[in-house]
Amino acid sequence: MHPAPSIILFTTLSGLGYGLAAMLGLGLLDPAHIATKVGHVLALMLIAGGLLSSTAHLGNPQRAWRALSQWRSSWLSREGVMAIATFIPLLWSAWLAVVESRYFWLPGLLGTAMSALTVVCTAMIYASLRSVQAWHTRLTPACYLLFAAAGGLVFTAFLAACSGMLSPSGTLAALAALAAAWGMKIKWRTRMQELSPLSTPESATGLGAIGQVRLFERPHMTENYLTREMGFRVGRKHAAKLWKAALVAGAVVPMILLAAASMAGPASTFAILLSALAALGFVLGILTERWLFFAEARHAVMNYY
Amino acid sequence: MKPRERVALSRPVADEVRKTTCYMCACRCGIDVHVKDGRIRYIEGNRDHPVNRGVLCAKGSAGIMQHYAPARLRAPLKRVGPRGSGQFQEISWDEALATAAEWLGKVRADDPKKLAFFTGRDQSQSLTGLWAQQYGTPNYAAHGGFCSVNMAAAGIMTIGGAFWEFGAPDWERTKLFVMFGVAEDHDSNPIKMGIAKLKKRGARFVSVNPIRTGYSAVADNWIGIRPGTDGLLILSVVHELLKARRIDVDYLVRYTNATWLVIDAPGTAEHGLFARDGEGRPLVHETVTEQIVPAGTNGARAGLSGRVQLDDGRFAVPSFQLLAEKYLDDKYAPEAVSGETGVAVDTIRGLAAEIARVAFEEEIFIGQPWADMNGQRHQGYVGRPVSFHAMRGLSAHSNGFQTTRALHMLQVLIGAVDCPGGFRFEPPYPKPLSAHPTPHGRAEHFGSNTPLAGPHLGFPRGPEDLLVDEDGRPARIDKAFSWDAPIAAHGMMHMVIANAHAGDPYPVDVLFMYMANMAWNSSMNTAGTIKMLEDKEEATGEYRIPKIIYSDAYASEMVAYADLVLPDTTYLERHDCISLLDRPISEPDAVQDAIRWPVLEPDRDVRPFQTVLLDLGARLNLPGFSDGHGRPLYKDYADYIVRHERRPGIGPLAGFRGPDGDRTGRGAANPLQLQRYIENGAFFSVHIPMEAQFFKHANRAYQDFAVRMGFFDTPQPVTFQLYQENLQKFRLAAEGLRAPFAPQTHRERIVQAFDPLPDWYRPFGEALADRNEYPCHAVTQRPAAMYHSWGSMNAWLRQIHTRNPLYVPGSICDEIGLKDGDWAWVISHHGRIRVEVARMEAVNASTLWTWNAIGKRAGAWALDADAPEARKGFLLNHLIADLLPPREDGLRLSNSDPVTGQAAWYDLRVRIEKAAAGGGSEPQWPPLAQPEPEAHPSELRYGQEWAQ
């Protein structure tokens, strides 16, 4: 699948935003601290930025509101509805934190739950597509959810460090989430690599009874919408390199840095720096992971090309 | 239905339907052009039209994009920069026509042969030929010489007809259909419709083609033959049929010259000619009375074998004995030809067996009584439901004439010509050779300001009809009808530029061409041709070919080399007639012709070429075009179509003649004729009576019908010429036995190629090339969605064929390490090209191929200079020499069939070498400047104004 920057940004930013918002909703940070206030604003900006970015993918963004109508059948519609609905508790919580410097469990926990649901909806947009076998698994929402959680916790750790409240348990939670998320992702990717294709050129053409089927001529010689959208191919070696980079940047680096930050002491500037770098590494890692999520996924239509 | 599901289901398609004839290829289907707001909304096949019955191919369906293509020429042009620079100045029609008339008038007065007038893929040859004849130059032909003259000449000289325009398989009844070679470009919809009929009935379709695409892809059996060896395969099938005695003896005796006696007097001027009586009638041996009598003598039991003594003491044998002896020879046994053809012995034997089985065991009988030319009544038509078709796959080899003769011989031997289920003639064919003219163009045939003494093109009956001077030198610029190509019945357009450039046999002053892309895909040796067009005389600084007038509708490569460009209209903006005098659209059951008419008015300063030609004819005071005082006889082409009479009562169109429009074939001109055609869907059709539908070559009712229709003034039955006496005359000339003698330089070649019985020899291109150095064949196939070079300016069609790879057999790919997308050099003795390759398994193992004419020169056809057609597409033409390699005596002959002069495109031998990755195709030229730069839209949304 074509790794469209708008979609990569959308899933990455909104995932981080919802992850952070979910953690903030648990009330783990001091609502009066400036870092927490910034955190709320940051979460909303990440979510909004992600959603905005997703509209760049639309042919007719002015009609985007229509996407809210089909929540009963379409995961994309559900995602849209949930995204908007989730703004209510999140804005409420943010208002309370930023303006009133307080935490209220109702919008907080509601925000956490709805954020998680929104992330699941996002993931289900992909996981529901049987045509993309790599995505069509429960592991996909699990990955998205765990990545959101891990991102949220890494960002939370950074904010905690900023407010001098980085606790070993917080760090431990972040480390655990990172391990779980990447562990899940490894499982996801292993599954993808071991898949035997559901559809083949033989089943796509029905000519398998005669022999092995190979494209002889494309219907039209130049690229078309389908090949541009679905025909993206990434080299195996290139993908392997990027995968390693994603693991290093998104898992190894944040885990080491967070552990180091935790050891540096709760109130040290060093801890702030280390946890900031950990968050940065995670973002880079996720961007790479998301690029691969699309680039490595093979669409059934390519059996015809 | 829910309210939201409402869509406008019953919108009228357009304001008006205008029915005309397609011209996206030469197939001539009927089309319904739906016009909305003055623009084309939709083009579909005309359901009532006999050619296509409502269907329409990709090309026809893309007419919109052809009609509105930015490559359309917009006004007459005068060249202002050097040739090939594309620098032109728009001029008025007055200036353009005055210039042309001045150039042409001077030549006509001084030396008319200094005009070479050749037309490409147009369908108005009866007009252009007449014009050239009245002008008086000997140098006129259409493009058949580089197209398919082998098909036409071999067919006419053997059975009095040919595939495509002069006949078709009996699609309704045939049970075994065998197609030879690529045929996707001509008669395309009828063949597709025919294949569909076969499939529906479960008839067997065998395709003989090195490449398994197009029609071959759906064939029940594919014979991936080695190019150029089809003749050998056919003769092997003939061998098998003779051996198994599966031939139609009755048919042979009735309809062929099998019984005619051939003089057996070696070393004499009449050896191998038919024995004739004092009236010139061929003689046969009447075996009951043991007498020699004229062929056709009632009640005679003419022998098919046996050496007999003629009254003059010489000996003679029936031609069939020669035929049988020749093909029964074991050198034609499947085992003997399998190696050369690459076809398995069992396959050859199986093909022969199936032909025999279907012809004789699945015989058809139609109980329609009929009478033959001898007055004998028959209870019905006996059908041998085996049919054949071939086109340029056989034609474009230097043995194509003989190969095609072999195929016709095969059809005749099993009695399958013009019978139910076989190959059937389409009126006005069959037409015996004797009804065709001989060629004109010798010095005594023309002179200053004088029409040519007769038609340019025809069939020499022997060397005495050649267009050569007393020293045997060619009279025509293309050397057609010379010893180089004695039966060049369609001329040799492919040699005109080379010969004019070389001044051999003489230089010309004006080269006048229409719709022929000679500066690109229509020439062999394209690079050399471009140089010839650009070459100047050192002494004078003038171009070697001083003046070039060219007419085309689009900015083709050739336009850039013209000095004067006469812009033609698109096919939807002009009148045309698809005439029985020319290349008809008849069906085996019906006589048909058709018109085009301007369904849209030109929005540019362009004129139909035929109208321009009539205008020039008047300006030049040509008889038949001018009243003698420079006043035109015809207002325009439409006027000519209606009022011109070739013979009294016979005009370009056969339908709606006579003052009341109720006469068919013969009749006075009808001023409302075109209107009647338009009302009738732009075509006219009259059915042949059932008692006249088969065995037309010998059917009394048909012959009478043909006379009534005005095809002929007297009946013209055809006796199939399995043994071709005219060829033997050339052989005798080459053996120095019969005057005029062939020049020494040509004798060996003529003796080899002019076998009076169908023969096979290795194509020259292959025979003269080093088989080890050039181990592969390279040929083209015709894509169904693109007609020659017409289509790259079409925004829809060019998406299907944006560039062309070279398809390489898998075994060769493995051997030299090629995979899809790699680049390779393809090298012939003449040149080298750099191409992108693609792997293929369904292909003859020694054959490389590509799609024809997709490669374009950068800047032509109003495409961006970086268009893939130019940067990655390519032509095989760069590898094909216009001349054969020099012989030991230094003589270089045209790379053509030695009989007909047909360009031998498919003789090409090459080798392939892997090239470095990336880059583009080679050779490349500097981009042509557009003659009329027009901003291209970066996006098309055709029809958006009608979107709901």
Added chain:
Amino acid sequence: MTSLPALPTPKKLGLVIDLDTCVGCHACVVNCKEWNTGGYGAALSDQDPYGAEVSGAWLNRVHSFEVVPEGEVVGEAGEARIVHFPKSCLHCEAAPCVTVCPTGASYKRADDGIVLVEEDKCIGCGLCAWACPYGAREMDLAAGVMKKCTLCIDRIYNETLEEADRTPACVRTCPANARHFGDLGDPHSHVSKLVAERGGIDLMPEQGTRPVNKYLPPRERTPLGASAGLLLEDTNDATGFFGWLDKMLDRI
């Protein structure tokens, strides 16, 4: 509502495509384009039409495949073949493109099963194209809406057309009669009979889409070599042959 019709549609209009007959001429492809570019919804645009990256929206495309038999296959042992393969929307019964649509623009008609896009509602998100395993949907880059085969809904019900012309443009124009249109929900329709007689198949049945359009696979073929033994050779030399000829002449 982009849910699929709750009950099976009473009619299942669709195409039957005969791979044994299709010669790959692209007639259906281009005729579809010209009909639909001025018909239902936005024009089918072409980008860079005269340049290097020429590309456009098409609702029907013909692919070509090369099939190489593995091992011994009756009649075609070792012989590779080309199969031309037209492909457009299959109007699936379980159309995944419909259910993913967030706006309700995509829907399957309850009465005849045609899958359509209501372009005014389409936001051009492209998800339906992702959901379709067949590549039946293409975004029009100029209009930003999803285009797809409508089965020529503006022809098949068009009362301004003659009865015979109320058929999809691709079917009407196909010179090889490789395309057939009808109600595949009616077992007595000619298309259903064709499918039954010729063993019509679904493309990618494993995708669970239950396509309405069916494909007729290439027929089995008998090699010519199988007939090699049919010709009984009577002639060993020319003399015998001419003797036979003489006898034949007597019969005439």
